[in-house]
Amino acid sequence: MKTTDSPPAPAATAIPLSARVAALLTQAGGKHALVLGGFSLAATLLLVVAFGLTKAPIAQSALEDLRRSLEQVIPADIHDNNPATDTVKLQINGNTLLVYRASKANQVTAVAFEVARKGYSGDIKVLLGIDQNGKLLGVRVLKHTETPGLGDKIEVTRSDWITRFNGLSLGNPPEAQWAVKKDGGPFDQFAGATITPRAVVNSIRDGLQLFAAHRQTLLEEVSK
């Protein structure tokens, strides 16, 4: 407004800058760009605020979920620490394995870690709890995308099949026999589903073998 009030300006350039910008924008379809840009900016700001507000509670809930899963594979009476926060990262064959350690009076009593294998559709993630002698304390399926009604009997809420592994180890049954019945082992498959239980049994065997091969490192590393 001030520029139009000042008399010395020549008539040709008297158009205010804002009006010229607006005209330019209209010609180039810039109004739409402004609308969309404004919406994007507002959306980004909203998301930043929402992310900031929810970050801490979400991390808290995830930790709580983990603690509850670990509770199911490591009995409460053999440890006095919180295994969910007491973790050790192990480098095994170039992969990082996150090991949760349970200890009582600074003595390691058990470890828990995840193993995964391909099931019928996608990875099946299994959490193993193993005591210092290599005996299974508990096994739970954390995540899977198997067929509902067929493969989902590996969930503890649908069948007690998964609890059958409690107390077993690599020598019981012998290592070569860690397989489902169809493959010559002692473990039941379900009617209509062989691939899913096979993946679970094999991944538990993988985990036990991994523990056996790295027992020294695992317990030492963990004992520090």
Next chain:
Amino acid sequence: MSQTRDIALDGLWRNNVVFSQMLSLCPALAVTSAATQGLGMGMATLAVLVASNALVALLRGLITDEVRIPAFVLIIATLVTIVDLAMNAWLHELHKVLGLFIPLIVVNCLILGRAESFACKNSVSLSALDGLAMGLGFTFALTLMGALREIGGSGTVFSGASNLLGPAFAALEMRVYPGEGALVMILPAGGFIVLGLMIAAKRAMDARKPATRPKSASLDTPTSVAAAS
């Protein structure tokens, strides 16, 4: 008054998203292997739909015609992400049950469809009402399909409802008959079969009752029959 009644009836039954508009069939087929899952997906969609319709109606003066689709998508995606984050933070148990479905709502064409065909032309309150009616109709359709498939396939209905709605709803969980049922019903094929039967039933009901709308009465000619078939 009759306008609100029309909006409500359209959303709930006459122009039902799944059975009449045949939109959002992907979630309708994918999540309805059990009644509780259908109900959960329906409720999550309902919440997002009411909010997005109201927001689009509120901002409709700002949105120019040429960029309305990207603007709608932006609004919907932002809304869904915020709902997802907020539920994960403060309704964590519910999020564990519904978490899988929430990101899917972004690509649910029902939401964009209502923004485009209703909310950007109507007031905030009418749009919210339309969202409510359409969302309830969607929830009804998904729950019905889920219940039929669950009864046929698992022999139960609303199993796991107390996880979704709280312990008070444990009474909903029922076993209809002992045993396993026909597995095909909870597999994808069962979804198509039930959806097909439901659409056929809706069509049969619509055909039996002569259309009450003024236009369709005069259009009852061989051409419209040919077009419909």
